[in-house]
Amino acid sequence: MGGLCRVPKVTHLEGEVKRQKEEFQRATESARVDKAQAVADTEQRIRAEMAGLQSRMTATVRAVTAIQQELGEVKMSRRNVQKEVTALQQAVGPGIKLMKKQITSAITEIDAMNKELVRKYKKEMMLRKKYHNEIMELKGNIRVFARVRPTIKEDGSGLQAEHVVMFDDDDDGLLSVMHRATKKTFELDKVFQSNSTQEQVFNEVRALLISCVDGFNVCIFAYGQTGSGKTFTMEGYGENPGINPRALQELFAVTEDRAKDWEYAITVSVMEIYNESIRDLLSDSPTEAKEVKQSRNAADGHYVPGLTSIRVQTVEDVHEVFALGKENRATAVTDMNEHSSRSHALLCIRVVGTNRTTGARTIGRLNLVDLAGSERIAKSGSEGQRLKEAQNINKSLSSLGDVIHALKLKSGHIPYRNSKLTYLLQDSLGGESKTLMMVQVSPVEKNSSETLCSLNFAQRVRSVELGQASRRTETDSASARDRMTEHGEGTSLSARPLGSPAVGRRSGLPVKKR
Numbered sequence: 001m002g003g004l005c006r007v008p009k010v011t012h013l014e015g016e017v018k019r020q021k022e023e024f025q026r027a028t029e030s031a032r033v034d035k036a037q038a039v040a041d042t043e044q045r046i047r048a049e050m051a052g053l054q055s056r057m058t059a060t061v062r063a064v065t066a067i068q069q070e071l072g073e074v075k076m077s078r079r080n081v082q083k084e085v086t087a088l089q090q091a092v093g094p095g096i097k098l099m100k101k102q103i104t105s106a107i108t109e110i111d112a113m114n115k116e117l118v119r120k121y122k123k124e125m126m127l128r129k130k131y132h133n134e135i136m137e138l139k140g141n142i143r144v145f146a147r148v149r150p151t152i153k154e155d156g157s158g159l160q161a162e163h164v165v166m167f168d169d170d171d172d173g174l175l176s177v178m179h180r181a182t183k184k185t186f187e188l189d190k191v192f193q194s195n196s197t198q199e200q201v202f203n204e205v206r207a208l209l210i211s212c213v214d215g216f217n218v219c220i221f222a223y224g225q226t227g228s229g230k231t232f233t234m235e236g237y238g239e240n241p242g243i244n245p246r247a248l249q250e251l252f253a254v255t256e257d258r259a260k261d262w263e264y265a266i267t268v269s270v271m272e273i274y275n276e277s278i279r280d281l282l283s284d285s286p287t288e289a290k291e292v293k294q295s296r297n298a299a300d301g302h303y304v305p306g307l308t309s310i311r312v313q314t315v316e317d318v319h320e321v322f323a324l325g326k327e328n329r330a331t332a333v334t335d336m337n338e339h340s341s342r343s344h345a346l347l348c349i350r351v352v353g354t355n356r357t358t359g360a361r362t363i364g365r366l367n368l369v370d371l372a373g374s375e376r377i378a379k380s381g382s383e384g385q386r387l388k389e390a391q392n393i394n395k396s397l398s399s400l401g402d403v404i405h406a407l408k409l410k411s412g413h414i415p416y417r418n419s420k421l422t423y424l425l426q427d428s429l430g431g432e433s434k435t436l437m438m439v440q441v442s443p444v445e446k447n448s449s450e451t452l453c454s455l456n457f458a459q460r461v462r463s464v465e466l467g468q469a470s471r472r473t474e475t476d477s478a479s480a481r482d483r484m485t486e487h488g489e490g491t492s493l494s495a496r497p498l499g500s501p502a503v504g505r506r507s508g509l510p511v512k513k514r
Helices: 002-139 198-214 230-234 243-257 315-328 385-408 420-424 426-430 445-462 477-487
Strands: 143-148 165-167 174-179 182-187 190-192 217-224 262-274 277-280 309-311 344-355 361-370 433-441 495-497
Touching: 143 198, 143 445, 174 445, 182 445, 190 198, 198 217, 198 243, 198 344, 198 361, 198 433, 217 230, 217 426, 217 445, 230 243, 230 344, 230 361, 230 433, 243 262, 243 315, 243 344, 243 361, 262 315, 262 420, 277 420, 385 420, 385 426, 385 445, 420 426, 426 433, 433 445
Parallel strands: 143 190, 143 433, 217 361, 217 433, 309 495
Antiparallel strands: 165 174, 174 182, 262 277, 262 309, 262 344, 344 361
16 A cells, blocks of 8 residues: 555656756756847947947048148148248348347437427426516516425325325426316416425525515415415424524524625514404513504505514524414314414514615515414304304405405405405505415315315416515615604514513513413
């Protein structure tokens, strides 16, 4: 039974083995066919790729061959060009050297010609100015100088502090101002740039100043807005003195040179016009108002009765007089200037010369005027008493403008009496006087409107004809004594030397407070 049961099972296994073997044979055959097909496909693809690579390589070889041919041609062309350049250099080199030499020579000649033309131009310009000055002196025109101050801290920074004043390199009488994109040029007698020195300014006015020693009346006044440098130009400070102290030093030197033939007496008065009141800055009561009077002798012009006159003989005397006058002058702080003059200051110098041989006398007067600054009240920040001062300053300067306008038109009536300033300056503005105006201006945009106003006024002043100045001499001693008595000369109160009770030496100068 057990043997019969195992026979069918063996038979089944043998059949299963046979079936598995047949399936394996079929799978093996299929794999062989697939392999053969894959190998055939791969060979076909490789042949196609090789054919493509062969084609591209052939094209590349052709391109490289063509490039090599072109490179060879370029090298050949380069060698030919180099040969041509070498040949051209050899042929043109001497010509170029000769041409360079000729051009250099021509430029040198042109430069020399230009320098000669500039020299001749400047010479002609100086001659023109000389003849112009002679004509102006014959006509008696007021000469006008301009001085541009350097920038200061009050100018601020930014656009408002940009420079708008320009100078002419070839003509020191021209000045231009840019304002609202418009350039305006002014022609004056002399323009001092921002870097000008006190000595340079004085050298230009020296001849005018010392003419008072010869018996002429001379007036120099500084005009301009607040903070434009008027007081610096006229007075200076310490080791850098202005026109006023230098003028007296020069007068001392000139009179000393002529001492052999002439005897001179130099007297000085200092006054201010403050709120339309004339004040004697050398008196014991500097706030006491003075008046202007017309002398009985028309030749003597206008004077201030009781005005203190100090005879000065040394530089030390001058320093004492200036110190006292400066101490008593009205100043204040404004938005325009840290130390603003609130009055018009006048230094009046009288030079009387007596010839030791003939007894003839020459009488010269020198008025040096530091006008208070013109200013727009809103811009200056003035209030209270400062506002009143500004209004009076502007009023007197306006009156000065009216007088200049009337003089320019040769009007029959000149309104000198409209202000104490013009009334006091009548002899300088309308008499036979040598007069010079120093207009001071700011260089920056912030003050361009005021700069234009000052320069426009300066040009109007420059056109005024006063008539030829005349020399003042006296031969009649009685007449001279009469005039001395009228003006108070020779008395202990009006022409006293320094050291008298009213003034004192520097060690004992009285302190006067307002």
